[in-house]
Amino acid sequence: xxxxxxxxxxxxxxxxxxxxxxxxxxxxxxxxxxxxxxxxxxxxxxxxxxxxxxxxxxxxxxxxxxxxxxxxxxxxxxxxxxxxxxxxxxxxxxxxxxxxxxxxxxxxxxxxxxxxxxxxxxxxxxxxxxxxxxxxxxxxxxxxxxxxxxxxxxxxxxxxxxxxxxxxxxxxxxxxxxxxxxxxxxxxxxxxxxxxxxxxxxxxxxxxxxxxxxxxxxxxxx
Numbered sequence: 212x213x214x215x216x217x218x219x220x221x222x223x224x225x226x227x228x229x230x231x232x233x234x235x236x237x238x239x240x241x242x243x244x245x246x247x248x249x250x251x252x253x254x255x256x257x258x259x260x261x262x263x264x265x266x267x268x269x270x271x272x273x274x275x276x277x278x279x280x281x282x283x284x285x286x287x288x289x290x291x292x293x294x295x296x297x298x299x300x301x302x303x304x305x306x307x308x309x310x311x312x313x314x315x316x317x318x319x320x321x322x323x324x325x326x327x328x329x330x331x332x333x334x335x336x337x338x339x340x341x342x343x344x345x346x347x348x349x350x351x352x353x354x355x356x357x358x359x360x361x362x363x364x365x366x367x368x369x370x371x372x373x374x375x376x377x378x379x380x381x382x383x384x385x386x387x388x389x390x391x392x393x394x395x396x397x398x399x400x401x402x403x404x405x406x407x408x409x410x411x412x413x414x415x416x417x418x419x420x421x422x423x424x425x426x427x428x429x430x431x432x433x
Contacts (some may be wrong), residue, residue: 266404272308272340293329300337306336309334316346318351326358326425329387333362346380350423356385356416358425363387366416367394369401372409375419 219231221240233239238255253259257274259310260266298306298340309332322328324341332339339359343352352368359366368375372385386392394412401408411419 217377224247225283236383248262266406268433272310272338274376293406295323295331298331301335303334304337308338308340309336311339314344319355321426322428324355324358325428325431326361327428328353329358329362329425331388333387333389337390338386338392339363341384341385343383344381345383347377349377350420352383352385353420353423354426357420357423359385360420361425364389365391365413367397367413368411368416368419369393369397370408374412377419 221229221231222232222240223230229243231241231243233241233251236253236259239251239253285288294311298309309333311319319341330340341355341359343355345352356366356368365388367386367388368383370379371379371384373379374381374383375396391413394410394422398410401410419427
């Protein structure tokens with residue numbers, strides 16, 4: 212979620228989707244789906260990340276690049292398609308990191324985060340971060356974390372303390388990695404954020420999962 216803001220100005224709408232201008236940041240544009248804030252872009256500053264979950268994803272990837280030797284790419288190439296199908300065609304170890312921020316309504320499409328899908332993601336990438344929006348029971352997040360734990364050496368979770376503690380709903384970033392990210396730096400960055408967050412290390416993930424099994428392809432196709 213983003214900061215509390217003055218009432219935005221409606222620019223365009225189509226069905227459930229609406230684009231609003233941020234009255235407190237003239238170049239800011241908020242995308243809403245129904246009553247849910249879905250995305251935010253600053254047209255003048257692409258580095259401005261309004262939502263705290265995006266800042267947590269940035270922290271993970273920046274620290275992985277800086278401290279685990281991940282490569283800089285000289286350019287950016289965009290491919291449009293189903294993320295799982297595109298990953299299936301990539302060679303082993305061909306991606307430094309993969310960020311999954313995909314939703315149908317408020318839920319991650321299940322076929323992207325089954326145990327089989329996450330195993331293929333771990334084959335391709337050294338690190339994966341999945342943005343999940345869930346309610347306090349965190350059933351979806353627990354199942355995805357279980358799938359990541361089966362696919363990667365390390366799993367961590369980032370979000371507001373009450374969210375990762377399953378005391379309220381919201382965004383949680385689940386990270387699977389073959390090399391452990393620097394937890395102290397992640398915790399320091401999250402604590403210093405304007406919307407302070409918390410980090411669950413690998414030792415806390417079993418309690419977060421709580422025995423939930425990962426989703427399977429057979430279930431996703433039902």
